[in-house]
Amino acid sequence: MSMMIRVTAAILINDNKILIAQRRDTDKLAGKWEFPGGKIEDNETPEQCLIREMQEEFGIDVAINGFFGENTYDYEMETIQLLAYHTVWQSGNFSLNAHAAIKWVSVSQLHQFDFAPADKPLVDKLLRNSL
16 A cells, blocks of 8 residues: 655646646656645645745745645555645745746646646646636
């Protein structure tokens, strides 16, 4: 039985574009795109995790504006429970502290990127909701 890891993801939309981030070549799932976020630590709510992760990964301050959706995905060595939240960029300039690249793309462009398997159902939900 694989270990369950709870992870957050930001659905961060600005000027009708959504933020996606590409994993570094040294990461698991190198080169894959994802909605940024990270592992929930002990004694931390998902919302607190996402605020912390966006500060650590990009140097920006965000607010959480509600739950978007979740997906559970079984990778070979672990199971990921991905909790996604509508997120609002409040302040700060983006720096790449944990990713190879970021892009702001329209929802209709999401299908053009090679997303990590756990993120794909979130892409599908965004595409369905925007039609």
